[in-house]
Amino acid sequence: MAITKTVNAIRTATVKRRVINRDKLEADIAFEAVRVFAESGYEGASVATVADNAGLSKQNLMYYFPTKQALYQRVLDDVLDEWLARMDTLADPSQEPRDMLRAYVQAKLRFSREHPLGSRVYAMEVISGAALYGEQIRERVVPLVRKDIEVFERWIEQGRIAPVNATHLLFAIWAMTQSYADFSAQMELVLNRKLTADDFADAEKLITDMVLCAVAIPGSADV
Numbered sequence: 001m002a003i004t005k006t007v008n009a010i011r012t013a014t015v016k017r018r019v020i021n022r023d024k025l026e027a028d029i030a031f032e033a034v035r036v037f038a039e040s041g042y043e044g045a046s047v048a049t050v051a052d053n054a055g056l057s058k059q060n061l062m063y064y065f066p067t068k069q070a071l072y073q074r075v076l077d078d079v080l081d082e083w084l085a086r087m088d089t090l091a092d093p094s095q096e097p098r099d100m101l102r103a104y105v106q107a108k109l110r111f112s113r114e115h116p117l118g119s120r121v122y123a124m125e126v127i128s129g130a131a132l133y134g135e136q137i138r139e140r141v142v143p144l145v146r147k148d149i150e151v152f153e154r155w156i157e158q159g160r161i162a163p164v165n166a167t168h169l170l171f172a173i174w175a176m177t178q179s180y181a182d183f184s185a186q187m188e189l190v191l192n193r194k195l196t197a198d199d200f201a202d203a204e205k206l207i208t209d210m211v212l213c214a215v216a217i218p219g220s221a222d223v
Contacts, residue, residue: 034075038117079118093151097161105208108177119181161215176207
């Protein structure tokens with residue numbers, strides 16, 4: 001009995017190590033893939049290039065990701081997981097509108113700063129018509145956005161913010177914050193230098209001030 005338990009424990013530990021090693025290797029591959037897709041787009045990206053960057057043979061990589069689309073899907077899944085994890089708890093109707101909107105802008109800008117390549121891959125997919133990832137966006141992003149819009153509309157009904165088009169307010173916030181990842185090359189050409197932490201801090205203040213001004217109730221000193 002003791003021998004059987006020992007053998008089973010060894011087998012379990014071996015399986016766990018294999019799972020951990022596989023998860024780490026897949027994460028390392030996805031880390032290299034996001035750069036290739038961000039630089040070359042889906043059509044221009046090469047599985048061979050990703051494999052070479054990850055220190056693997058193409059055949060070895062394709063054991064984990066049998067097709068380029070499977071690898072692309074993993075990259076976009078990781079981007080969406082990270083983004084939704086940051087955004088999911090923001091639209092809380094119990095919060096003060098000012099605090100929620102400030103946190104929303106802050107979270108979006110932080111994502112642009114920390115995951116610029118992932119943001120660009122996602123943006124390129126959307127710009128191209130979301131042919132390869134549209135269903136996932138409909139299933140995962142749209143319900144969350146609708147929940148956010150419902151919170152805004154509830155605040156409007158309660159007289160806590162000005163009557164704005166909540167959908168277009170979100171579109172505007174996305175455009176202003178995501179541009180610091182998706183169009184950072186243009187910004188850096190204008191600035192003649194790389195974007196810095198101070199640039200993101202200045203952007204956060206300006207965008208937040210603009211958003212709060214847009215939803216401020218006329219005659220009210222605060223939102």
